[in-house]
Amino acid sequence: MARFLTKEQxxxxxxxxxxxxxxxxxxxxxMxxxxxxxxxxxxxxxxPNLLTFSGFLLTVFNFLLFSYYDYGFHALTEENVTNDHIPSWVWALTAVNLFVAYTLDGIDGKQAxxxxxxxxxxxxxxxxxDSYSAVLIPTCLYSIFGRDELSPLRFFFVVWNIFINFSAMLTSQTVIIWNIYKSYRDRTGKMRSFWEAVRPLVPVLTFFTLSALWAIYSPTNIIERGPRLFYLLIGTIFSNINCRLIVAQMSDTRCEILNGLLLPYALVMGVVFLFRVSPMAELMLLTLLTIGCSIAHIYYGTKVVQEMCDHFKIQCFHIKSKIQ
Known part of the structure; x- marks a missing residue:
């Protein structure tokens, strides 16, 4: 069976x-x-991991709740072509869930x-x-504004602004600083190149370029017809990229220059642009790609956690009794 973590990591x-x-x-x-x-x-x-996961599930629940009541972000628009309506209790419940989720995320380290x-x-x-919540939470907030205040394409760049800040603060910046520091004097006394220092930025910038091209130049304007799916897709791939960068930083190993999920993403884009597919076909390809990437990312995360638990002889959601 294939393993995601190497012995070195x-x-x-x-x-x-x-x-x-x-x-x-x-x-x-x-705080x-x-x-x-x-x-x-x-x-x-x-x-502690149970607290972390419980908070994350609340953000997933919020995303699904708004997907049901305001799938296309039309509910608060003047025309409201889909006749969607968001009940008052949804706003209240979402606010409570978000507060609890942030609180659980704040106390998990203290519990550890x-x-x-x-x-x-x-x-x-x-x-x-957290890297997955970077798309789930903002997408819910989009319903507050609706398409009249913020076009789906403009919100796409808002999401990417969040992604870039998250990546810079929690992953790429840390890895770059780490590598630059070690580039001047590592254990062998050898110098590392500037390329090695900026290597973590390559998958993020490559993905931003691809997703921006699809959003802006889609033959059937996919960002207007399936914005929620599009946001979920880019959020899933972004989370996978960041998870792999975090693994590289924490294990002090070389990060991957390209993410594996970018290959099917680029292939689907190639089909869409080269063959000028119909609106229905492009939406179907987007749906299949989102499902496939989501399954692949969840499988990756599950296997990495399992491999780490096996290596450290611990359980993810259970604390061994110290008395035992």
């Missing part, structure tokens, strides 16, 4: 140590005190330190799910 995870200093005034004087208070009510037998279960799996699990 697993050994690199063993040496990884989390080191971060939060200098935000809001975090230090508002962290609140999270420190909240985590006291969490039983010590609850695994509280239970002595901190480790590379928890950080990878946390950041990996």
């Amino acid at each position: 697993l050994e690199g995870f063993e040496k990884y140590k989390y080191n971060s200093i939060d200098t935000s005034v809001l975090s230090n004087y508002v 962290h005190p609140f999270w420190n208070w909240c985590v006291q009510f969490c039983p010590v037998w609850v695994a 330190r509280r239970t002595g279960t901190s480790g590379p799996l928890g950080e990878l699990f946390d950041h990996g799910l």
Whole structure:
């Protein structure tokens, strides 16, 4: 059976140590005190990853809820051609879910330190799910504005602005700084090239270029006819790219120059542009590609977690009893 993590990466995870200093005034004087208070009510037998995953599921639920009531982002438009309507309780429930999700995301690390279960799996699990939420949460917020205030194409670039900031702050920037630092003097005393330093940016920029070309120059204006599917597709591939970059950074290994999901993405684009397919055919290709990439990404994430659990002899959602 194929494995996603190499022996070198697993050994690199063993040496990884989390080191971060939060200098935000809001975090230090508002958020962290609140999270420190909240985590006291969490039983010590609850695994930190369970908190992380529960919060992520709430964002998935919100996405599905808005997909049902406002699939095409027409509900708050003046014409409302689809006659969609978002009930008041949906807004209220979504707000509560989002608050709980952020709170769970804020206390998972504190629960890990509280239970002595901190480790590379928890950080990878946390950041990996956060990278998927980077599209799920903004897409729900799009329904607040609707197409009259923000066109689907313009919102596409809003989403990518979020992606680039997320990637720069949590993955690419960290990896680049890491590589630049090591490029001047690594363990062998050899210099690393500038190319190695900027290598993590290649898959992100390549994907941005491809997705922008499809969104802008689609023969049937796919971004207007299937915006929610399009956002979900780019969010899924973006999350996969970031997960692999995080694995490379945490294990101190060389990152992949191109993501495997970009190949079917480029092939579908080739079919769409070369053969000038019909509107229905392009929408069908988008649907199949979204389903395929989603399955591939979920399988990748599941296998990586399983391989790390096997290597460290732990369970993802269960804390071993210290007495045992």
